[in-house]
Amino acid sequence: MDATITEPAAGGTALVIIDMINRLDFEDAPDIIAAAEEAAQAIRRLRDAADACGVPAIYVNDNGGKWHSDRSALIEEVRGANPVARRIVDLLAPREQDYFVIKPQFSGFYATNLPVLLPRLGASRLILTGIAADICVLFTAADAHMREYDLWVPPEGVASFDARRTNWALEIMAKSMAADTRGLDSQSVADWVAAG
C-alpha cells in the first residue's frame, strides 16, 4: 500500500467516493440497498473512466464507530457484514494507489485529512459520489462549495433512502452549491477534465 502523491490531479479533478465501504446494517438499510448497489455500478464506471484520465480516486469513509484509523480492518469488517456490503466492496475496494480518508461525521471536510490532501493533489474540482445523497454527500458538497471547489454530482453516482429526497438534494446542490448535476449520458469524466 502506498498512496503517496506522485503527480498533480489531471484537470485539477478528484473523484470522491463517500461511504460506499459500508456495513449497510443500520435500521433503515433495506430502504437504501438497491439504490446503493446501483450507484456502486455507476461509481465503478466513473472510477474506470477516472483511471483512464489520470484523475485520482479519494475514498472518504465513515469510521463506523471504530477509532483505529485502519483501512484494512475497516474493509475486512464491512466485507463480513452481509452479502450486499460484500458485493459493493468487491466492486469498489480501494487499490494500492487510491487515497483513503476516514471521517467521523457527515461531511468529508469536517475533522478529516481531506482539507490537506486536496491542495497537495492540486485538486480544485470534485466529482462527488456515494451515499446518502441527502446526508453525507449533501454536507460534503456544502463544505466543498464554501471552500470554492467546483462540483459535479452525477445523479447515477448517488443514492439515498428515498428517491424524492435524492432529487431534492440534487436540486439543492445545483441551486445552492452551484453543482453540475448532469447525468453520465450528457457528460463523461473526460469531458469534465477537458473543461477544467
Place this chain on the structure above:
Amino acid sequence: MDATITEPAAGGTALVIIDMINRLDFEDAPDIIAAAEEAAQAIRRLRDAADACGVPAIYVNDNGGKWHSDRSALIEEVRGANPVARRIVDLLAPREQDYFVIKPQFSGFYATNLPVLLPRLGASRLILTGIAADICVLFTAADAHMREYDLWVPPEGVASFDARRTNWALEIMAKSMAADTRGLDSQSVADWVAAG
C-alpha cells in the same frame, strides 16, 4: 482491532502520544534519536499508569506522506525503517483498544479526527507527550489551549532536536498555554486524574 468507545475517560483525561510511530530517518534525525528513545521509555511508563487509572491512550501520528489511513501498514513500515524506530515501536505499539488518529500536518487538531474523538470520550484534560517538543507537541498544545483543554506536558515525555529548544517550548507551553509542566517525580497520572 476494535477501538470503540465504551466508557468515558477517567478524570476527563486522555494520554496523547504524538508522532512516536516514526521512521526517524529525516536528515537531522541523529540529533533527536537519543532523546526520543528516552522519551519513549517515559511514555511507556505513563501509558502503563494510564492503563491502571482508566485513562485512554490516543496515538496522534503523522501519515508519513502516505494517504492510505492504514495504521497497520504505517506501523509495519516504521518497524522496518531502522533499529531505533523498531525499538520504539516495540515499546509503544498501539494495542487493540488504543485510539489512533492520523494527522497530515503538525498539530494534532488540524485536519484530523481528534476534535470529534475527544468530546466523545468526555476528555477535556490532556497529557501531551511525544516529538518534537517545539514542533508537533507545541502546535498541538496551542490548538488544545484555544479549545479550552487543560494540559499536562511532563518534560520526561517530550523530546526535540535540541535540549534548549525543548526547554523554551516547555516554558512557552507553561506561560502561553497554561500547561502544567511538572515532572514525573512530582506528579503521577493518578494525581492528575484525581485533580480532574
Place this chain on the structure above:
Amino acid sequence: MDATITEPAAGGTALVIIDMINRLDFEDAPDIIAAAEEAAQAIRRLRDAADACGVPAIYVNDNGGKWHSDRSALIEEVRGANPVARRIVDLLAPREQDYFVIKPQFSGFYATNLPVLLPRLGASRLILTGIAADICVLFTAADAHMREYDLWVPPEGVASFDARRTNWALEIMAKSMAADTRGLDSQSVADWVAAG
C-alpha cells in the same frame, strides 16, 4: 454597545438570526422579499419571546463583501439600500446586548467567531431562523448538527426564493440533521427552553 457574556443561556438555548440584516438587492431578490418580510415578523416575535425567557439572540450575518468587521457601518448601509431592507432593519435591529457574528460564507460556523461564542454562552441548543432556508440556514444547520447542537427550525422563521425549496430544506433538516421543525402554533420558545 456591550455584548459581554454575563450569564449562561437559559435552557442552554440561543436564538440564531441569519442574514436578516440584508440589502436584498441581489438579482433574484424580488423572489424572496415577501417571504423574508413575513419571516422577519415571526423572528421578531421569537426574539420577544426569547427576551422573556432569558434566551440570548445571536445575529449571524454576511459581511456583504466588506471586510471591516463593523456592525454599525453594515447596518447603516443596509438601512439605506431600499425600503424593504430598511423595514426589516427597523423590526430586527440588534440591541446593545445582542451578539453579532460576521460570516464571510454560507454557514454560520465557517470562518466565524460562532464556534467560540456558543460554548462561552453555555448554548448547546439552537433556534435557527433567517434566510435563505435552503442556503445559509441549511448549511448552518448541517454544521450545527455535526457539532452536536440540538436544533429547532420553526418554519415561520425561515424563507427562501421558492416555497418548494423551503419545504425541501425543512424536510432535509428534519431527516438528515435531526432538527425539530414544529411550527410556532405547536411549540413556544418557553416550551423549548423548558425541555432543555
Place this chain on the structure above:
Amino acid sequence: MDATITEPAAGGTALVIIDMINRLDFEDAPDIIAAAEEAAQAIRRLRDAADACGVPAIYVNDNGGKWHSDRSALIEEVRGANPVARRIVDLLAPREQDYFVIKPQFSGFYATNLPVLLPRLGASRLILTGIAADICVLFTAADAHMREYDLWVPPEGVASFDARRTNWALEIMAKSMAADTRGLDSQSVADWVAAG
C-alpha cells in the same frame, strides 16, 4: 468605511497586525507597554512601506470580550482606556480601506474570517507583526505555516512581556515554522514583495 477587495495583494503579500488595538490594561501590562509602543513605531513604518508597494494591511484583533463585531466601538473603547493605548491607536488606527478581522482566541486563524479573506486577496505570504510575540503572534504563525503561507516576522514589529521569550518565540518561528526573521535593516517590504 469600505474594505472591499479591489485588486490582488502585491507580491501575494499581506501585512498582518495582531492585537495592537488593545486596552493594555491586563494585570501584567506594565511589562509589555514599552516594547509594544516601540513595536508600534516599527509597524507604522512597515504599514507606510506596505502602502507604497500595494500590500494590503489586515488588522487581526481580539474582541476584548465584547461579541458585537463593531470595529468602531472597539477602537473607541481602546482609545479611552489609557494614554499608551491611545497613543498606539493614534499611530496605527485602521483606515477606510484596511481590512479588520475580529478574533475571539489567540490565533488569527481560529474562528475568524481570515481563512476566507486571504485567498480572496490572493495572499499566500504574510508579514506578521504585533503582540504578544510568544502568544498570539506565535499561534498565528503556527496556523499560517500549517496552511502553507510563507512568513516574515520582522523582530522590530513584535513584542512580548519578556525579551527572552520574544527571542525564543522568534527562534521557534524560524526553526519550526520556516519563518524569515530578518530585521528591517536587512530586508524591506519592497524586497520581500519582489521576492514573491
